[in-house]
Amino acid sequence: MLFTSPVFWQVLVNTLIISGMKMLFVFPVPIVVALMLNEVRSGSLRKFIQSAVYLPHFLSWVVIAGVFIVALSPSDGVVNDITGFFGGQPKSYMTDTGAIRWVLVFSEMWRSAGWDSLLYLAAIIAIDQALYDAAEMDGANRWQKILYVTIPGIVPTIATLFILNAGMFLSADLNRVINFSNDVVRSQIDIVDTYVYRIGLQTGEYSLATAAGLFKAVLGMLLILLAHLFSKRLTGKGVW
Numbered sequence: 001m002l003f004t005s006p007v008f009w010q011v012l013v014n015t016l017i018i019s020g021m022k023m024l025f026v027f028p029v030p031i032v033v034a035l036m037l038n039e040v041r042s043g044s045l046r047k048f049i050q051s052a053v054y055l056p057h058f059l060s061w062v063v064i065a066g067v068f069i070v071a072l073s074p075s076d077g078v079v080n081d082i083t084g085f086f087g088g089q090p091k092s093y094m095t096d097t098g099a100i101r102w103v104l105v106f107s108e109m110w111r112s113a114g115w116d117s118l119l120y121l122a123a124i125i126a127i128d129q130a131l132y133d134a135a136e137m138d139g140a141n142r143w144q145k146i147l148y149v150t151i152p153g154i155v156p157t158i159a160t161l162f163i164l165n166a167g168m169f170l171s172a173d174l175n176r177v178i179n180f181s182n183d184v185v186r187s188q189i190d191i192v193d194t195y196v197y198r199i200g201l202q203t204g205e206y207s208l209a210t211a212a213g214l215f216k217a218v219l220g221m222l223l224i225l226l227a228h229l230f231s232k233r234l235t236g237k238g239v240w
Contacts, residue, residue: 015191018172021105034120055115055122065179100185127153159237166227170216
């Protein structure tokens with residue numbers, strides 16, 4: 001039975017922790033990136049920055065994992081070179097059970113922050129310019145315009161994407177975890193998706209894999225409903 005398997009409960013806890021870290025630390029970053037890009041006045045500089053932050057989205061997780069493995073190498077990785085310059089000791093982040101979840105979070109942040117900011121940039125562009133003119137006439141500075149005009153103007157977009165992300169809360173990205181996984185840290189980043197992949201395709205326990213997948217889908221639907229109600233209560237905006 002699925003719910004009597006200690007392995008399933010362990011992978012569920014791992015999934016909740018990794019997805020929670022993603023929601024807490026990755027979800028706000030595209031909003032910040034969009035706000036910062038909107039404040040860049042030089043067109044050529046903005047295009048350069050946009051190209052730089054959008055590029056990682058088009059890289060596969062195999063390439064991204066390779067970049068992080070090289071950058072975090074304890075012998076010649078750039079991260080350990082920097083920490084060593086300041087007197088720190090080399091650390092093998094890819095085989096550190098306490099650090100590997102943070103590696104997953106930062107890799108997701110690097111890959112998705114620029115691309116996901118497009119939706120927020122589109123929402124910012126749609127804000128009526130007259131609101132900025134009125135705020136300027138009232139003596140608002142740049143930060144006050146962001147706080148009282150820009151952010152309230154993109155709240156519906158933030159609410160919608162928050163609800164959609166809540167529905168995918170248990171989807172911690174199978175491809176990412178597989179490419180960053182190794183024998184040392186597998187127990188810390190073994191998630192529901194890798195569990196379903198392992199017992200379904202590798203061991204042939206299709207009924208157990210189906211039950212785990214169905215449990216994930218039902219819980220995702222419940223999270224969407226809860227996120228919708230929370231957003232409706234807090235911002236007055238929801239998906240319907």
